[in-house]
Amino acid sequence: MGKGQWEVLSLAKHELADSDVAQRLKKAGTHYWEVDVSQNHLTARGLDQVVKFGIRCPELRVLKAFKNQIGDDGARQIARLITSCACLEEIHLSHNQLTAKGVRIIVAAASWRDQQLSPLWLRLEQNLVTEPVALLHELARAFSVCGRDEWRCNSRHCAWKRRIHVPFLHMQRETWTGWQSKKVEKSFRRYEDYEDWNWPEPVKPKILKFEDWNADPEAWSVATDTKAHKKEQKKEQKEDSIEWDTAKTDLKTVPKDMSGGPRKETEPQKSKDVKKESKKERVKAAVQAAVAAAPPVFRRDSEPGEVFGWNASDPVEPAWDGAMLQYMLVQSWKLGELLQGKEQTVPEDAAQAEACMKALDQIVEDLEPERQWKTHAFGSMTTGFGLRGCDLDIMLLRVPNSPREETDGKEILMKLRDILLEKPEFKVKEVILSARVPILKLEYQTRDVDISVNNFKALANSFLLAAYAQLDPMIPEFGTAVKLWAKANQICGAPVGNLSSYAFILMAIYFLQVASGDEVPCLQEGLENEDLETALKERLGQDDVKSWRPSGAQKSRGLWNHLAAFFAFYSNSYGPANRYEPFRWGEEVVSVRLGRRSRALTVDSEEFGALSRRQKGALHIEDPVDRSRNLRDVFRPGREEMLRQELKQSHAVFVFQAQTGMIPVPEVIPEIPGQLIQQSRGRRFRI
Incomplete structure (x- = not known):
């Protein structure tokens, strides 16, 4: 046809x-x-x-x-x-x-x-x-x-x-x-x-036990020993011959036919069709047995959050299970390697940043005769959430005794660019004047530097994140891991239409505040943005904040459990020990400023009346310093859906690791409702 x-x-x-x-x-x-x-x-x-x-x-x-x-x-x-x-x-x-x-x-x-x-x-x-x-x-x-x-x-x-x-x-x-x-x-x-x-002939993947996989993380990929593969084929042919001889022996007991008379004992014909059929059935049975013996694998359902268990004896799809099992192994290894290799800022970074700022201070002194300017560092380098080799964010700020007239930031950056072009230690890259905050991008001793003018809100944001980092070392470690995960999965970066790393850190802190098991106190409670640095220092000295520390149980769970619960929370699954309702995507607002949640506290409530871009069903992240700014404003079409997919997939990887014993995460199977946990022993789960 x-x-x-x-x-x-x-x-x-x-x-x-x-x-x-x-x-x-x-x-x-x-x-x-x-x-x-x-x-x-x-x-x-x-x-x-x-x-x-x-x-x-x-x-x-x-x-x-x-x-x-x-x-x-x-x-x-x-x-x-x-x-x-x-x-x-x-x-x-x-x-x-x-x-x-x-x-x-x-x-x-x-x-x-x-x-x-x-x-x-x-x-x-x-x-x-x-x-x-x-x-x-x-x-x-x-x-x-x-x-x-x-x-x-x-x-x-x-x-x-x-x-x-x-x-x-x-x-x-x-x-x-x-x-x-x-x-x-x-x-x-x-x-x-x-x-x-040379188009190598693809060979049969090895079927590995998990102890083998743990010893050799790359062994899952492809079996390259073609000689061993040929030996395996010869062994299968020999088994076919043995199976046929066994079948002939089993025919000694001859049943009667429908008429009651004895059926004649006739030797069956050894046909190619029978042999192929036998081999096909045996291969199918072997695949099903391998899948049943393998650790659980997962399939998604059309409705997020729905969880079903089915018995290992139920019909399965070996090809689909095999593909997902292989994929889960890869992602588990990559995620573990990623987090083990994370490196936060080191003293060498701080020394290089200080040298850069001293050199810039000498230059900006003569920038304008009638005004005095000073450099201030902000961003990840100063907050405690930075990684080794991270960019240096510098703001030009008028010193207090300078005249208070309005300043054109674009004009200042263009003047500074002309001066820096003559300085050999600085390499000017570009000036971005069309951005929400104009930026001069340059390079100092192989380190990228971004310079802005009078960027007070960004400075206040840095004060806030630095204050949270001072509460406990667990907080910057966890926030850095979330940011690193987002960068590795290519879902981070405002210039390409994704959330900024600042937004991911806010998501991490909000999770710690409302659904982590040891609620991190809200540092902005009762504070205004005016002179936020001084107010935050006073807040850190208050008894309720000063006495807060993660419980012993929280510390023992470690970074892996925090990440597992984080992915469960934002992927519409239940939190640790089923105590926390999942994040209500489209209704709830990630608000570090409030640091609390309730059914009445939705995006349409009066508390978020100033928040912009409140689309129905979308992710909303409030800037804790600028209450009118919704950090989702950088999303390009399709990028939010990519973020949701990565959160769900990472959650599935953690569940996979926990159930296979690859990581000790006792509370990482949070998406299963409590009444199903006892009923589901020995079953597979799909998410």
Whole structure:
């Protein structure tokens, strides 16, 4: 049957949101060969409904979901579809919000396809994949992937006998510039380049026990011992022969037929079909046994926060479980390595910052004859939440005895730039005058320096964070870990449309205030922003603040438990020991200024009347110094959804680590309601 005769369900360009999909698919039949939901506004939740419908279509060949808002959570839904629909030939997911993480999930699931099927055609260009060429190299070696040899391969045939085609993967949003030129460079898709890669034959991944994995974190990736693999194949062939001899021996006891007479003992024919069937069943049973013996793995449900347990004897999807198990192992190792390697600021950083400020003080003395200027450091270098080698933030401030006329910060920065261009110790990079706060960016002894003028609110913010850091060393350690996690997952940085590191630290402090088990006191209670530095010093000296310390139980839980509870709190799961309600995304406001929460304290309450950008269903973070500023104002389209996906996925990784015993986190299974904990012993859980 040609493609022109296919039954196509077309919902493209219908402006569909997640809530509209289920109604459209409710009355549709299951005879479709192609489902097209492209060019809509679907996220992972809407895609879940599409996948459930696709699984019910026994002859589904093509799924088109390009130009939507599908992120890495949607990749898990696609993986479920791949492992359930053997007839799939094409999946179009270009122009979405998938990262390298989502691509790996999809490819891992597709690598279990039958070798006799035509290669799965995956369109994944124009997503958010960084370093796509390196990713394709990695996939080609770890899985049965081909980037499509332009001269030898087509959508139905792979010259390299691969199971997956990922054409155009290198054409990502932030790296592909071919459209700017009439001559499109295709060097990386020519077959000579494939020859240069030597296209290694993907081999069967090792099945590791967890003690082996702990000893060798990289051993999960790919088994490279091809000789051992060939020995294993010969062993399987020998087992087939033994199994056949055993089957003949078992036929000595002959049952009677329907007529009551004895059935003739006939030796069964040793056919290839019987042998293949036997081997297929044995392999399937072995995979199911391996999955049942492996630690629990997790699947997401369409509704966040819903948790279900199912018995190990229930039907499972080995391919999907295997892909997620592998993915969880990688993420667990990366997260552990990341946090173990974190380094906060060191004395050398402070010495370099002091030298830079002294040099600038000598320069700004002659900046304006009628005014006197002084440099003040602020930001992560001064708050205790900084990392080694972090940027140095400096503010130019008039000294108290200077005239109080209004000053044009842009003009001052331009004058300073002209002077610094003649100073060899400073390297001027750029002046950003269009920003909310104009900044002069330069470099001093390999350290990046940002200079602003009269940035009083930023200075007050630094005073506040430094005061919280003085309460207990646990607070800056935890805040730094959260910031490091956000940077590593590429969801931090206002210039690219993500939350700033300052916003992530506020999220960490708010969690410690309201849901950590030892509520950190609110330092702004009863204080005004005027002369905040002096007021905070007085507040730190008060008895209730001075006497506060984390309890012994809180200290013993350590950083891993804090992070586990943090991810549970912001990913709509229950907090430690099920005592804390999850963060109400879209209703609750991250307010370090108040440091408390209640059902009545919502974004629409009078307390947050001055807060800007109060969109329904969105994340709201109040600037504790500027009550009108909502720190979500830097979000670009799709970035908030990426943040939610990363929070949920990191929470799943921590649950995985706790249940497998990889980390001692006794209270990290918080999303399971109390009444289900006793009922769920020995079961798997999906989140």
